[in-house]
Amino acid sequence: xxxxxxxxxxxxxxxxxxIIGVPMAMFMxxxxxxxxxxxxxxxxxxxxxxxxxxxFIDIPVGGLCDTISHRFGGRWPLILVGVVGFPLALVAxxxxxxLGSVWVxxxxxxxxxxxxxxxxxxxxxxxxxxxxxxxxxxxxxTGLLGxxxxxxxxxxxxxxxxxxxxxxxxxxxxAGYAIMALIFAGIGxxxxxxxxxxxxxxxxxxxxxxxEALPLLEAVRTTIDNKAFYALFxxxxxxxxxxxxxxTIFPYSNRYLVGGGPDLLSELYTSVLVTTxxxxxxxxxxxxxxxxxxxxxxxxxxxxxxxxxxxxxTFLPPWATVAAGAFAGLSSGGYALLIQxxxxxxxxxxxxxxAVDSIGVxxxxxxxxxxxxxxxxxxxxxxxxxxxxxxxxxxxxxMGREIFRxxxxxxxxxxxxxxxxxxxxxxxxxxxxxxxAALAVE
Numbered sequence: 001x002x003x004x005x006x007x008x009x010x011x012x013x014x015x016x017x018x019i020i021g022v023p024m025a026m027f028m029x030x031x032x033x034x035x036x037x038x039x040x041x042x043x044x045x046x047x048x049x050x051x052x053x054x055x056f057i058d059i060p061v062g063g064l065c066d067t068i069s070h071r072f073g074g075r076w077p078l079i080l081v082g083v084v085g086f087p088l089a090l091v092a093x094x095x096x097x098x099l100g101s102v103w104v105x106x107x108x109x110x111x112x113x114x115x116x117x118x119x120x121x122x123x124x125x126x127x128x129x130x131x132x133x134x135x136x137x138x139x140x141x142t143g144l145l146g147x148x149x150x151x152x153x154x155x156x157x158x159x160x161x162x163x164x165x166x167x168x169x170x171x172x173x174x175a176g177y178a179i180m181a182l183i184f185a186g187i188g189x190x191x192x193x194x195x196x197x198x199x200x201x202x203x204x205x206x207x208x209x210x211x212e213a214l215p216l217l218e219a220v221r222t223t224i225d226n227k228a229f230y231a232l233f234x235x236x237x238x239x240x241x242x243x244x245x246x247x248t249i250f251p252y253s254n255r256y257l258v259g260g261g262p263d264l265l266s267e268l269y270t271s272v273l274v275t276t277x278x279x280x281x282x283x284x285x286x287x288x289x290x291x292x293x294x295x296x297x298x299x300x301x302x303x304x305x306x307x308x309x310x311x312x313x314t315f316l317p318p319w320a321t322v323a324a325g326a327f328a329g330l331s332s333g334g335y336a337l338l339i340q341x342x343x344x345x346x347x348x349x350x351x352x353x354x355a356v357d358s359i360g361v362x363x364x365x366x367x368x369x370x371x372x373x374x375x376x377x378x379x380x381x382x383x384x385x386x387x388x389x390x391x392x393x394x395x396x397x398x399m400g401r402e403i404f405r406x407x408x409x410x411x412x413x414x415x416x417x418x419x420x421x422x423x424x425x426x427x428x429x430x431x432x433x434x435x436x437a438a439l440a441v442e
Contacts, residue, residue: 005198006134006198006199006202007134007144007147008198009194009195009196009197009198009199010127010130010131010134010144010147010148010195010198010199011144011147011148011150011151012151012191012194012195012198013079013127013151013191013192013194013195013196013199014127014148014149014151014152014155015151015152015154015155015191016155016187016188016189016190016191016192016195017082017086017123017152017155017188017191017192018151018152018153018154018155018156018157018158018159018188019155019156019158019159019184019187019188019191020086020087020090020159020184020185020188020189021086021156021159022155022156022159022160022163022184022269023090023094023159023163023180023181023184024090024093024116025247025248026160026163026164026247026250026251026265026269027163027167027177027251028047028093028113028248029043029044029047029248029251029252029378029381029382029385030251030252031094031097031177032046032106032109033385035097035173035174035177036096036097036102036105036106037102038102038106039386040381040382040383040385040386040390041382041383041386042106042382043382044378044379044381044382044383045379045382046106046109046110046113047113047248047374047375047378047379047382048375048378048379049110049113049114050110050113050114050115050116050117050118050371051117051371051372051374051375051378052375053114053117053118054114054117054118054121054367054368054371055368055371055372055375057118057121058121058364058365058367058368058371059361059364059365059368060364061118061121061122061125061360061364062121062125062360062361062362062363062364062365062367063360063361063364064360065078065122065125065126065129065360065363065364066359066360066361069126069129069204069360070204073203073204074133074200074201074202074203074204075126075127075129075130075133075199075202075204076126076196076199076200076201076202077126078122078123078125078126078127079123079126079127079130079192079195079196079199079200080196081119081122081123082119082120082122082123082126082192083189083192083193083195083196085115085116085119086116086119086123086185086188086189086192087185087186087188087189088185089112089113089115089116089119090116090181090184090185090188091178091181091182091185092108092111092112092115093108093109093112093113093116093181094177094178094180094181095178095181096108096109096112097174097177097178098174098178117371120367121363121364121367124363124367125359125360125363125364125367127148128145128359128363129359129360129363130199130202131144131145131148132359133202133203133204134199134202141341142284142337142341143284145337145341146280146281146284146337149276149280149336149337150277150280153273153276153277153280154277155188155191156269156273157269157270157273157274157277159184160266160269160270160273161266161269161270163180163184163266164262164263164265164266165262165266166179166180166183166184167180167262168262229362229365231422231423232339232366233365233366233369234369234419234422235296235339235419235422235423236339236366236369236370236373237369237370237372237373238373238415238416238418238419238422239335239373239416239419240369240370240371240372240373240374240376240377241373241374241376241377241380241415242303242307242373242377242411242412242415242416243373243374243377244373244374244375244376244377244378244381245377245378245380245381245411245412246307246310246377246412247377248377248378248381249381249384249385249408250265250268250269251265252381252385252390252404253310253314253321253404253408254268254321256388256390256396256401256404257314257401257404257405257408258313258314258318258321259318264318264321264322267322268321268322268325269325271322271323271325271326271329272325272326272328272329273329274326274329275325275326275327275328275329275330275333276329276330276332276333277333278329278330278333279329279330279331279332279333279334279335280333280334280337281334282330282333282334283295283299283333283334283335283337283338284334284337286298286334287334287338295334295338296335296338296339296423297420297423299331299332299334299335299338300335300416300419300420300423301420302327302330302331303328303331303332303335303416304413304416304417304420305327305331306324306327306328306331306332307328307409307412307413307416308409308413309323309324309327309328310324310325310328310408310409310412311405311408311409311410311413312324312409314405314408314409380407380411384403384404384407384408384411385404387403387407388400388401388403388404388407390404
């Protein structure tokens with residue numbers, strides 16, 4: 001009974017995080033450009049600042065998380081900072097419009113985004129390592145990570161459906177954004193608190209307790225020879241660019257290419273998220289039968305087709321965009337799950353025959369790569385919006401529309417194709433050698 005409650009607590013937290021995270025991902029760029037009247041390039045720079053900061057800070061933060069976890073005997077301090085910080089960051093971002101000056105609002109948003117991004121690293125290091133503490137068996141751990149991803153996606157689905165409607169209900173202006181932030185922060189904090197209460201007593205797993213915790217620089221050096229892990233790093237870097245670019249540009253494509261309103265935007269995000277839930281068990285089943293390397297390759301080829309589908313859908317009725325989103329969700333459903341599990345296996349590899357506990361450092365490096373991708377994706381979106389002449393005050397020209405359409409279609413397609421050669425090496429991190437399997441048994 002207690003084990004079931006702990007597993008429920010582990011999964012329910014990301015449900016709340018999904019609720020809080022959607023308003024940031026869905027509206028951040030268009031909130032700054034259309035409500036605060038910040039230029040798209042400057043808005044892209046504001047979104048890039050926290051990512052650049054995290055590139056330098058994520059690895060030390062990951063090492064610090066290892067130290068804190070060993071000192072307190074559990075991951076709960078890492079979870080606590082997210083419980084408190086995520087709702088505050090959301091409210092600060094969308095409350096910045098009331099500060100009077102556009103520049104003060106921009107600085108406030110940059111600071112809040114930086115705060116939120118660092119919190120995300122701390123929280124995800126703790127939460128991902130907690131799965132290994134709770135389940136030493138790799139198959140059981142993958143199932144736990146899958147439950148986490150499903151819960152997070154369910155939270156994001158609800159938020160994706162409700163956020164555009166709540167924003168419109170609030171007036172669609174700065175008051176609407178503030179109301180939306182308060183509502184979603186208030187709802188999202190509940191599941192996070194439940195998670196903290198139900199998982200707070202989980203100790204560091206037996207495997208981690210037996211591994212040696214290394215100083216930061218030495219821990220980083222242990223990762224250098226891990227070629228499979230760094231292949232994962234670059235795959236995530238490229239997928240981060242694509243994901244950030246698409247998430248940021250969808251509201252613009254909905255307005256300028258498809259001609260949809262809040263309902264279509266809700267349908268698009270919902271179609272992606274609903275099929276993501278279906279994709280998680282499907283890809284888990286496929287991976288068990290053909291191996292994680294081939295499963296990753298299959299998922300990425302499916303993503304190539306999906307991002308090409310988004311481009312083709314701009315020439316078709318609005319339902320085609322929703323259909324492309326549904327296929328993209330199905331393709332990516334198990335993608336993140338496979339990489340998460342592979343990263344944990346890579347982090348548990350012995351270094352020169354010595355078992356070390358550097359999972360925080362590994363995850364810090366991985367998150368740094370993801371955030372570099374987020375930075376580049378946001379900047380590319382801002383550049384494309386400015387280049388195409390998109391403006392809330394004027395209709396887009398035919399040439400501007402074609403520039404926008406071409407960039408929207410080709411950029412994510414090319415980057416997804418480029419990631420394919422890395423997948424064979426990356427997938428090998430999911431297939432631990434005998435000595436790593438022995439450590440997992442311990």
